[in-house]
Amino acid sequence: MNEKLLKSAERKEQLLLTALTIPALISVTLIIVIPVGWLFSLSFLGKSGDFSLENYQKMIVYKSYFRVFKTTFNVSFLTTIFCILLGYPLAYFLSQVPKKLVGIFMITVLLPFWTSLLVRTYAWLVLLQKKGMINNFAIDMGIWETPIKLAHNLNGTLVGMIHIMLPFMVLPLYAAMQRIDRQTMQAASNLGATPIQAFWQIFVPLSLPGVAAGSLIVFILCLGFYVTPAVLGGGKVIMVSMQITAILEDQFNWGAASALGVVLLVTTFIFLLLASRFLKLDSIMFGKH
């Protein structure tokens, strides 16, 4: 009874649901698909304006391109590692503090997060430069005698990037640690584990999804960094995004710049793909165990 009516009602409902996604589909197409497609096609245009692979050939031929990619991955990797080393103890502390106090300590994580990236980068420049606060202070205290070069190099870049990326590491870590059942730690200790054994054998393995999620976010965001390495690197740390700007400013070569962008995009996708393969990305992002 009523089979046909019910079936057509169901079909109507599905059509309606599909229709509701149209505004989102249009905006995604306009904002992402078309520009990226355009970028992609531009990268295959040579200087003469015809189809050619010269933009990609250049990347293989010239060592400088390889160096830029190497620097980019190097900086991103180091930033991620230091973010784990600094962020893990901080997130652990937050996860152990009484619930009432978490909000207060969380502000120390979030406040820099809410401050403009440019402001923070220049603040670090003020602190780290040759006659900056850190050098002055250290010399006044007699810790070292002549100013040490803290900014305008890889160290300065890393300090700035780690500071900016730290919240992206701490927040997923904290979320993962929050999910760890306190009773599992009690159980470990009940079964004979010292606090240190319980930490390494139970707590750390259970917090690894958070480490993976945080690392992935930090690493991928680092790949596209521009302002901080530009300001704090002093021209010595050239990342892909800076190279793209340089090509546009110096040579006005849209094709070469697009090709670099495409390669960066593709490598990022490959990373995401590998990560989702080995890290069970959905369980990290959506907290399934």
Next chain:
Amino acid sequence: MKQNITSLEISIKDLTKRYGKIYALDTVSLDIKAGEFLTLLGPSGSGKTTLLMAIAGFNRPDSGSIKFANQEMILTPPHKREVGMVFQNYALFPHMSVFENIGFPLKLRKAPNDQIKEKVHDALKTVQLSDYADRKIDQLSGGQRQRVALARAFVFGPRILLMDEPLSALDKKLREQMQIELKQLHRKLGVTTVYVTHDQREALTMSDRIAVINEGKIEQLGTPKEIYNSPNSSFVADFIGESSFLQLNRKGNDLYFSSEKIITNKKLNKNKEWAMVIRPERLSIVNKSYRKNSSNIHFSGEISELVFQGETALALVKLMEGNFLSVRLSTKSSDDFDNLKTGKKIQLCMNRKDVIIIPH
């Protein structure tokens, strides 16, 4: 396979634990015999879990003493107490397999691999999960997780086993099955067991002795029979089993309900009011040929509510005096029950021996 475990006695003295102004434990003293199955029974917030956690070493009491076989443990950290524990939500390690979970305490004790293998398989056999060693925890049902938690708690041969409402997450049928299994396991291992529950039936089913806890104090300690048959306070009488209370009048050293003399010549504390506790199953409806006699107490009233519950039925009887009594009725023969209906006037009797008197 009787495992050779020397069980320990636990001696708790004047244990006190305060949270702010609230006493979670108020000078609690309790001696638990070696090899005994003792249940801490009480409503939520009564302090029973606090007491268990204190024995396990997870909270530090404000004062008092906990001894295992005359050895003071109050300052010993939990990982050195050698006490097995089953947690309410099992607290299994989700990143380890069943085998690794159960092997964890053995690995910590640096047992050789072949010995770990043997012991884990023995434990799995005991809890009837032999084929599940390589399963992940999230591939197990609630009842199976329960068994893994249990195996993990006794595999390293602890001298004391603690259980914190281990069956509360299971459905009724499985829970009743596990109660029997836990009791069998206890008999097999012979290890001193302290069991926490708020389910009075579970406590009656499993325990050698029950400690009824309320507001941080032990209200009564005794065998299930003692606790059920002679509760010493209205709290215990009310919490364990069903009961009706009748306020009694006092004339000298005698207690009366209406004109019926309930107790004669009992040494009574002067200042207290007394009440009678009546268990529904101790009352019966008398038939026409019955004659009143002095070994029984009698009530008359009318049925105000009648509920059929399958193996038994329950009647709520309004007495002439205005009080209500619950009466458990047999449904052995359908005639017994079919003759009754609400509004019917009836006579009740109960054996004078079954009278329970409590200060009220």
